[in-house]
Amino acid sequence: MDSQFLLGTGLSRTFGGIRAVAGVDVSIAPRDLLCVIGPNGAGKSSLVGLLSGAITPGSGELYLDGERMTGRPMHAFCRRGVVRKFQGTNTFLTMTVRDNLMVAGLGVAAYRATPMPDPDAVLEEVGLSGQACELASHLPHGARQWLEIGMAIMCQPALLLLDEPAAGLSAKDAQRLVRLIHRLRERCAVLAIEHDLDFVQSLACETWVMHRGEVVRRGSYAEIAADEEIRRIYLGRGATHAAH
Amino acid sequence: MSGKHAGCLRLWFSQPALGPRDVSPLLMWIAAVAAVVLVPLLAGPWLLAMVRDALVMGILALSYDLLWGRAGVLTLGHTTFLGLGAYGFAVMTVQFGQAPLTGVAVGVLCAAGVAAVIGYFLLFAGVRLHFFAIISLAVLIVAQQLAVSWQSVTGGDTGILGIPGLSFSVDGHAFDLSGPRTSWYTVAAILLAATGLIWLVCRSHYGKVLNAIATNEWRAKACGYHTPLHLLLVFVASAALAAVAGVLMAACSGVVAPDVFSPLLATEVILWVAIGGRGRIGGPVVAAVALTLLRQAVSSYSTDGWPLMLGGLFLACVLFMPNGLRLGGCVVVARRAGRAIRGRPPVQPVHRVGHAQEKR
Numbered sequence: 001m002d003s004q005f006l007l008g009t010g011l012s013r014t015f016g017g018i019r020a021v022a023g024v025d026v027s028i029a030p031r032d033l034l035c036v037i038g039p040n041g042a043g044k045s046s047l048v049g050l051l052s053g054a055i056t057p058g059s060g061e062l063y064l065d066g067e068r069m070t071g072r073p074m075h076a077f078c079r080r081g082v083v084r085k086f087q088g089t090n091t092f093l094t095m096t097v098r099d100n101l102m103v104a105g106l107g108v109a110a111y112r113a114t115p116m117p118d119p120d121a122v123l124e125e126v127g128l129s130g131q132a133c134e135l136a137s138h139l140p141h142g143a144r145q146w147l148e149i150g151m152a153i154m155c156q157p158a159l160l161l162l163d164e165p166a167a168g169l170s171a172k173d174a175q176r177l178v179r180l181i182h183r184l185r186e187r188c189a190v191l192a193i194e195h196d197l198d199f200v201q202s203l204a205c206e207t208w209v210m211h212r213g214e215v216v217r218r219g220s221y222a223e224i225a226a227d228e229e230i231r232r233i234y235l236g237r238g239a240t241h242a243a244h
Numbered sequence: 245m246s247g248k249h250a251g252c253l254r255l256w257f258s259q260p261a262l263g264p265r266d267v268s269p270l271l272m273w274i275a276a277v278a279a280v281v282l283v284p285l286l287a288g289p290w291l292l293a294m295v296r297d298a299l300v301m302g303i304l305a306l307s308y309d310l311l312w313g314r315a316g317v318l319t320l321g322h323t324t325f326l327g328l329g330a331y332g333f334a335v336m337t338v339q340f341g342q343a344p345l346t347g348v349a350v351g352v353l354c355a356a357g358v359a360a361v362i363g364y365f366l367l368f369a370g371v372r373l374h375f376f377a378i379i380s381l382a383v384l385i386v387a388q389q390l391a392v393s394w395q396s397v398t399g400g401d402t403g404i405l406g407i408p409g410l411s412f413s414v415d416g417h418a419f420d421l422s423g424p425r426t427s428w429y430t431v432a433a434i435l436l437a438a439t440g441l442i443w444l445v446c447r448s449h450y451g452k453v454l455n456a457i458a459t460n461e462w463r464a465k466a467c468g469y470h471t472p473l474h475l476l477l478v479f480v481a482s483a484a485l486a487a488v489a490g491v492l493m494a495a496c497s498g499v500v501a502p503d504v505f506s507p508l509l510a511t512e513v514i515l516w517v518a519i520g521g522r523g524r525i526g527g528p529v530v531a532a533v534a535l536t537l538l539r540q541a542v543s544s545y546s547t548d549g550w551p552l553m554l555g556g557l558f559l560a561c562v563l564f565m566p567n568g569l570r571l572g573g574c575v576v577v578a579r580r581a582g583r584a585i586r587g588r589p590p591v592q593p594v595h596r597v598g599h600a601q602e603k604r
Contacts, residue, residue: 073469083466086463086466091463092459095455100451103449103453103455106256106453110251151467155467
């Protein structure tokens with residue numbers, strides 16, 4: 001188990017009587033790539049919140065590189081390499097794109113072995129070179145998604161948590177993102193939450209299915225896709241519509 | 245590890261190369277230096293003392309601009325620290341007969357200490373925005389009550405009279421900074437130095453970090469910043485600078501009374517920064533100096549007129565120029581007013597839509 005970067009046992013959290021995350025065991029190795037899917041309200045974002053330190057677990061333990069991190073603040077998680085992209089987007093709106101990246105990189109620069117990445121190179125990587133001096137509030141939603149991914153890269157993650165990274169991206173951009181994630185994976189572990197099953201399929205990685213706060217299946221995407229039970233969870237009992 | 249942290253600090257405070265955007269602040273600063281040198285040659289002692297007292301208020305505005313304008317911490321009781329500085333200096337020099345330099349140290353440390361304790365308990369507990377503002381107002385009132393009732397030390401309602409001016413001696417050479425000219429140069433030099441220093445800090449990457457924390461603290465936390473600590477540092481630095489203003493006020497005027505803790509002055513500080521433009525460093529200082537001089541001019545005609553005028557000015561500023569008074573803004577407002585008077589529909593400015601708030 002020493003090879004695991006992140007280890008969580010029995011992670012639970014309730015919000016006003018609702019069990020958002022109910023006893024989830026997580027272990028993520030340094031170069032893992034995995035995807036978490038599940039219907040709305042299954043507890044996916046809460047799980048990312050727990051793993052990134054934004055939410056303190058009600059019960060359960062969390063370790064990073066063998067160090068106990070249960071109940072530690074979010075900035076401590078980031079300094080140890082757990083970097084998060086928020087659902088929707090969350091950037092410094094009053095600042096320029098380049099300043100967003102600079103600020104993202106400076107916070108953890110003292111805690112990394114390698115020097116801070118060059119903001120211009122990261123801008124190139126996420127395709128925002130042309131908008132470097134634009135205010136973040138002037139960017140359309142899709143570009144802000146890229147900006148946040150760029151900010152995450154600036155933090156030199158060891159584990160990158162992506163909460164719905166493809167939301168609002170065109171099919172072409174989503175494929176570009178898939179390629180970027182595969183490139184990032186050479187440097188760090190990636191956990192992505194996604195609703196868009198085409199996106200998950202093209203990531204072709206280990207997939208977890210969450211339902212009512214629990215991880216009900218773990219397996220390759222092909223196995224998950226073939227599972228009748230999963231279909232039933234996703235579509236509901238008296239399936240009238242698909243949940244995306 | 246420590247060497248690495250030092251390297252990181254150097255990166256945080258490293259200055260970007262001079263660009264076209266730095267020209268106007270630098271020119272303004274040089275013009276201010278020239279004005280500081282020239283004014284004593286032209287003005288009489290009475291006018292000089294009046295402008296000097298206004299410059300002290302400029303230091304106060306500068307400290308508040310750092311706190312509210314840059315780090316986004318709104319307080320309604322910033323004069324707490326002005327008063328602590330003034331009282332610390334006065335009590336030490338008059339009641340305990342210490343040297344002025346000891347008084348300065350006690351005044352500034354006292355304010356910084358109070359700010360550190362209050363800031364630690366509030367900022368680390370996640371108290372922000374109007375909650376923080378209201379508690380700071382309560383602290384101001386506590387300080388005011390203390391100044392009134394602790395008569396043996398603070399002199400009660402009368403306050404403390406006969407405070408000595410600043411003076412110190414190095415190697416037997418005595419420097420007396422209490423004369424009309426020397427006190428002018430002291431105050432002006434401190435104001436210019438503090439303005440320059442804060443400008444440099446805000447220009448470095450650290451200014452961007454503070455900006456980021458003010459804009460979206462949650463996101464800054466997710467980038468690895470211990471945001472309460474940064475806010476606390478700014479709060480203490482701002483309180484210390486406000487205390488310096490308090491010390492200078494006490495030393496220049498020779499008296500300190502409980503009305504330094506007045507909520508009216510605390511509100512005026514907010515107005516100076518709002519009118520001068522939040523986070524623009526020079527703007528609030530100029531606004532503070534100009535409005536203090538204006539207040540003195542108005543008060544000689546009517547004592548009630550000033551709060552009314554100030555309120556009107558503030559309303560106009562919030563309605564028409566929410567980012568503070570500036571030349572370009574004035575032109576736009578005048579044009580719009582002209583159109584409205586002539587009865588033509590105002591031309592709507594084209595905004596690119598940005599969502600004001602985003603979900604966490």
